[in-house]
Amino acid sequence: MKCPYCDNEMEQGLLQGMRRIAWVKQQHKISLLPKQGEILLENNTFSDFVFPAQICKSCKKIIIDYSDKEIQEG
Numbered sequence: 001m002k003c004p005y006c007d008n009e010m011e012q013g014l015l016q017g018m019r020r021i022a023w024v025k026q027q028h029k030i031s032l033l034p035k036q037g038e039i040l041l042e043n044n045t046f047s048d049f050v051f052p053a054q055i056c057k058s059c060k061k062i063i064i065d066y067s068d069k070e071i072q073e074g
C-alpha cells in the first residue's frame, strides 16, 4: 500500500497496546464510553489490543483497519 501522504511504500505490521482505544472528538477525562459520533475501537480492559496496521516511516504515519472489529459507536 502506498502512503496517501508521501506516496512511499508502507510496511504491514500490527499496532498493539493495552486496555482501551477509541476515536473521540474531544479528550475524555475519565471513561472512553463513546459519545455521539465517536467509536470505541477496543474494549479489552485487562488485555492487549491489536490491529493490523500499515506504517510509513518516512512521514511517520500509521493507518489502521478496524473493518473486522466489533466496534461500539456512540
Ligand SMILES: [Zn+2]
Binding pocket: 003, 004, 005, 006, 007, 008, 056, 057, 058, 059, 060, 061
Ligand atoms: Zn508517508
